[in-house]
Structure formats: C-alpha cells, structure tokens
Amino acid sequence: MSLKPAASPARPGPIINRFQPKQTQPKSQFPKKKPNFFVQNHRLFPDRPPNISVQRRQPLEVPIHIPPEILIRTMDGNLKISIDKLPIKRLDAIEENGSERFPSDVDYDENRLNLIRRIDFGWAVEREDPSKKQKSEGTTTSKDSKTTNQKPGQWQSLVENLQLARQELSVIIDLINTVEANDAVTVAGMTRPKQLPNEILSDLAVSTATKLQCFRHLGKYFKQSATALEQQVAREARFYGALIRLQHNWKVKRHRFGASASGNKGFYIDLFYNTLNDTSASLRPSSMSTIPIEHDTAGMLAVNLPPNSCRSLRFEFLGSHFANNMRRAGETNTRALSEDSTETMKEHANDDECVRETHSLLREVHRAIFDEQVFELISCEACNSSLSVNLTGIQENYLSLSINQGASVSISLLPSSQDNKTDCGAGTNSSETETLPSELLDGSKFGEGKDNVKKLGFPNRISFEIYLQQLFNEYVFVKVKNKTTSSVRSQISGQQSKDNLNILDHFCMSLAHRIFSNKVLSELEYLVCRTPYVQLISHHTWHSRTSSWTLSMKVPQSILHAGSQIQSSGANNVKNVNSQFWTKVVVIDESISVQGEGNPNVVGLFNGKPEITSPINRYECDLADLPIILLQQVASQVIQWLHEEALSLGIKVNRDFLSLAFELDHGEIASLVAHVDPEDTIGCISWWLMIDDGLTEDLKLHPGLSIGESESRKFLGHLSLNVLYSTLLDFVNLCSC
C-alpha cells in the first residue's frame, strides 16, 4: 500500500479516530504504554522527500524536557507531533467542592486501544482507503487490476512506499519507546527548506510590522508611565518633603513589618527619650510616645491626635483657686491643639503652614509627655516620707501637699484644653475645690482675692509651676544626660545631710522660703517707707532658699559738704566719717539673720585712725522681732553718725546705745534720744530731747519709755538727717568747749 498524505490540510484539534480496530498488526509493534500525543498531518510540501532524523539526547541531561513540537518529515509531508505535557491521568471534571473526577479506570488493553486510537492516522487511512477500496473491490481483481493496469514499476514503487512507510513506523515506534522511557528527544539537523523570496519578504514584512507595533506600544507605555510617575512623584514629594523637614527636629522611624495595608508605609514619630538608668523610677513610654504619620485626603502628611489627649502639669495654691482662675484669663495660650488643627490643616494649601502646624502639635505632645513624666516622679517622691512634704490628698492625676507657712498646694495633670476655660466663680473641678479657707473666698471681686493672696505672701503660681518643671528637667533628665552635677544638685545636697536628693523636698522648702521671705519683705517695706533716710536694696542670692536685703542709710550730700566746709576751717582733723551705714537682712530657709555695723571700736576711737572698723553685730531673730531689731540698728547707726560728726566738730559727746549726750555749760547734759516704734504710722524713729541738769536723778534715759513731755523732755518729732545735723550744729554753739 502506498502511503499518501491525505488531501485534507492539517487538523488541529480533537482526534479523529480513523484507526480500524481490526487491524491488529501494528498493535503488536506498539509499546506497552503510550503517552498522549497527537499526530497531525501537515501537507505543506507534498513533493519533498522525507527527511527524518531523530536523535536521542544523552541520558544525563534532563530527560523531561521534550520540546512541545517536533517536526518530523515523512516522505510526503511533515508530521508534526505535539507532545502534551499533561499528566497521564486526565481529569474528567472538577466539582465545586474540589473533588476531582477521573475517568473510570479502563482496562489495560482497553487503554492501549484508546491510545492507539488517538493517533491520527487519518491521512494514512485515507490513503489506505482507496487502496482498500481497491482491495475491497476485489482482492484479486485489485491486484490484478493493478498488475494489469500498471506496469511492474508500480509494484516497485509500491514496495518502495511500503518500505518507507515501514521505516516511518519504526521511527514512530522508536520515538514512542524513547518518550515512554522518559528520555529526551530532540531534533537535530533540522533543515528548513529554502524559502522562496516572496516568502522571505512576507515573513520580513510581518516581523517588521510586529516590531513597529511593539515599538509603538512601548512608546505609549513609556510615555504613560512617565506621566503617571510624575504625578506620583509630585504627590509623594509633598509628603516626603514635609517628612524630611520634620525629621530635622524629631525622630522619624518606620515600622519594618506590619505596615498597615492602607498604604501608610508605617512611618511614625518617636517622642520617647528614656535616660533614667539608675533611678528607681524608670519611666515607661507613654501611649503618646509614638505618633503615627498618615496621609490626609490631599496626600499630604497628617498627624491626627485624639482631642484632649495632651495633659499639662498644673501647680496651684489651694484656696486661691479662685484668684488663679481670674488670672488665667489673661494668660496667653499659644498651643495649637489637635481639635483645631485638623480642620485648619485641610484648609491650608500651603505646605509650610502644614509643616509648622504639625511641628507645633508635636511640640505640644512632647511637652505633655514630659509633664506626665514629671508628675509620675513627683508622685513617687511624695509617697516616700520626707521632711517637709506632707501629702494630704491623692487622686488619679492629682496630689495635694501641705507645706510650712500654712500653705496647701496641689499638683495635678489636666488636659490642656481645660486651661482655656475661664470659669469665673463656679469651680468646675471638684477635685480641686477641697478645703477652701473661707476668708479667701471673699465675695466675687478679683481685687480682693489678689490682695488676700498677696497678704499671705503667696508667690505667683506660674513661677513655681515653671520652677517645678525646671527642677525635674535639670536634675533628672539633664543630669543623666550630662552625668555632671548641676547647680541644682549642689543646692539640694548643700541643704540636706542625706545622700538621696529629694527634689520635691527642695521644691517645697523653696516654696516655704519664698512665702516667708515675702512676709519679711513686706515688713521691711513697711518699715522703710516710714523711714525716709533708709533705702531698701534687694540682692539676688542665686539660691532658691536664700534671700537677702540691705537697709542702707546714706548721709545726704548737703551735710557732707557742709561738714567738709567746717572742717577745712577747723583743725587738722583728718576725719573720715562714715557716710553710709548698712544693715543686712538675710533669710535662709525660714530663719532670719540681721547683720549691721554696731558700736565703734574703742581702740580705734583713741587712735583716731580713719579706718574705724566697727564690729558687725549679728543677730538671729524671728519675724515678730524683726522690725524692732532693725529699727534699733538703724537708730544706733544714726547715733553713731551723729557721734562721729560731733567729734569731728569738736563737741564733747558721749554715746549710749540710742542716745547722744552733750555736755553743756554749767554741767548740764543734753541728750538726744532716739525712740523706735514699729507701729508708728508716721515714722518709725522719733527723737526726744532730754535735759539732765544733774538734779533729777531718777530720770533715767530710757529710750523705749515715753513718759511724756515735761520740762526736761521734749519731743522733737520725726527728724530727717538734715535736721539732726543742724541740731548738732546748734549744739556746737551751745557747747563752747
């Protein structure tokens, strides 16, 4: 039989079973197992000789890779074998629940038959058909007809064809064997027939057109990507630009894992800074320490905080809550809070303002974290027993302490927005309106409250609030950072014998000191305003628990000039009269000490040396005695001065504590006596003139005793230094000695 290719073209697609089952002969030649493959007939070059070469690949190479298409040339056409890579067992169907349905297992022989059937030998069969028809017409007649019709050459060609067919079959069998044995098969030496020029051109045209199309496509794609990237970059640049600006000032970190799926990229700002390694109070990061950075609707950076999440430290005097409320109305509040900023941020098209607002928001949170840490430290210290701190009340976010000097203070942690509310009158915070002394809740007038506060000597609460924060910052945070002793530490350690430095102690003692020294100051002011020739000078001590003032008495210039004029006309008295006297008042914690120039040195008097060093008297006293002592000191200084002036003028005088005795003619003694009275509203130091003619002896010169005016006692009044000096000059005339 001659194998002619079928007239039909290639048949892609399903198999057509043309194989007749009764032809069992080829079956035995087939191997036992068959892979699925299709054999298709391509009749491209019907007149070309077949060219089959199948080369077996080396078994060491990967055997699985079979090219999906193998072109095998047969004598009449090209057999193209497509190898299906699917597994041998094919699914029939797969159900919804995932269970697979395979075709029922067929019998082995049945399977073989099926596989064989799948080989499309249609072309061969069709070729066979005419021959079969010829056969069926008559087995003998066909051959006979063939023999009669054709020459013996046709037999020859028939035999040749059969031989070639047999060759092909053997190739196929070989192929099947190798495929079955999982050896790789490759086609070597595949020679493509030379293409005709028009075919070359058409191929070239097609490929060129495809390439042009690709280029165009690529070009469009690139341009699209460029515009998209530009937009994206512009959008991101806003975000990242703002982020970089924030990064100059804050720690920007990023969550590596678990970034939220909303495209947030996981940036956040870390505001926590824990430097406390050695103290027992190790601060935990607050919930506000990490602030996520988000995108807002415009793609810009946005920081969203829950409202009222920032709290601030508040220090108050209990009982003066009312006055403080009023004062609060005047405080400037520059905090930008989150509830305002989220609305305003949407309005701001300007990126700068957005960044600035975020920045101030972060500052607010940072400060709030600090305040929380400070409050925690305060609570820890307050709960430890200490000298000057008495804890009188404790609630969540609230502490109240009582301090010496009758003050009660509260330290609390309040949401920042509450500061803005100016509640006049009704105290909305029930926690803060504890025991209010009734004398302070006088009416509803602002002025009265303020006066009361001032009378009690309470300092401004803001200053102490700041001081509290500064103490903790300097001592706790900065000290750990620098690992050097700060001035605060030396201040604290200087006043305490223990090693453990309690900041709250120091603070409370400072507060007590300040209240006390305010009282002292008010006394001093009261004294000085009624003593015209005494000045009050305040000194800065650079220590929070020490205050000092100086009461200085200066002799007016006019007197000095007058004195020098008289001197120049007089003897060669080189005098150097003190023209300035001072009394120093120093308050340390709550003890007052007074220092002042006292009685002159007796030895110095004799020598007449210009440098007369007076001993300095030192007293310790308490507040009640302070006015008297000071006045006595000042008065004695006046007497001292008068004494020296008198001596320089050549008058014979004797000096007592607060009196100056002049020897008059006839043995009379006239005394100028100073009288001090702190309660005197006109002036504190008044002068009496007492004349002792030696006859009345029971009249002692008591400076503090005012018996009343009589013949020998005359009240001179509150004299200024000028008047006293002129009185002295009068005595010059009187005591002509």
Add this chain to the structure above:
Amino acid sequence: MQNYFFVVSQRIVRVLELAGGVMDEMASQSGPRKEIANNHCSEFMQLIKDIQFALREEIKSACEYRPFEKCDYVPRISNEICYKKLEYVIAQLDEMKQTMEGYRNAA
C-alpha cells in the same frame, strides 16, 4: 536631602519620556530620524549616569549617618521651659508698664 529625592525622581521621569520618545521615533512610518534618536539616547545615558551618581552619594551618606545620635529632646524641653519663663517675664513687664502708665496718667 529633599533635593535629591525630587531631582532624582524628575530625572527618572525624564528618562522615561526619552525612552518613549525613542520608541516613537523607531515606530514612525518613515523610519527613525537619526539625530533625534541619537540625541535622545545620549541624554538618556547622561541622565542615567547622573542618577547613579546621586544615588551613590546618598548611599554613602546614609552609611555614615548614625540616626538619633544627637538627640536633642532633652534640650528641647529645657527650651520649652525657657520659653515659658520668657512668657511669664514678659507678662510681668507688661504689668509693670501698665502700672507705670497708670501712675503717669494719674499724675
């Protein structure tokens, strides 16, 4: 640093545009115009070089950058406290000025 980010991204965008331009040239019906294509390509290569240079600089500086080494959070708090002190002092001074003016007006 913001400059680098923006500049590099703009360069990348320009590079893409150039590539698109070259492709369009190649796809044109009458064939690519050599000068334009060459110009585009040379600009492309130059930009790539610039990008690479910029990125290399960034990487170098990023390797040297030790994050959060000089954290200024504590001085920042000190600053905030100073700011509060200033606010307070200014308020006191304003009060003093008002008092003075009150006296002056009364006098």
